Amino acid sequence: FNIFKETHRAKAAETLRRIISENDHLIGTGFAGTQVLGFSQKDIKATDDFYRMLLQTRVPSWLYQVVQNSTTTWERWDSLLPDGSLNTGSMTSFNHYSLGSVAD
Secondary structure: OOOOOOHHHHHHHHHHHHHHOOOOOOOOHHHHHHHHHHHHHHHHHHHHHHHHHHHHOOOOOOOHHHOOOOOOOOOOOOOEEOOOOOOOOOOOOOOHHHHHOOOO
């Protein structure tokens, strides 16, 4: 959160926590945001929210891929849809590490 002025940090933290809660602690970040999400939540003392996100098993989440028997990280959170069908949109790699950044 060093991108915010000190006077705006509390509001930014509140907004991040609200958005995560409204999204039922399901992850929705992409290539750039995934790797900083845990650090951002640690900085604002919201690790409880991060752990709730980490333990989600519904799509989109890290563990959704695990419960779908994946052995690698996918390019998209929803490369395999809940009904078992393939996502026919663009970028449907089943071996793409970009969304796998959870911690150092």
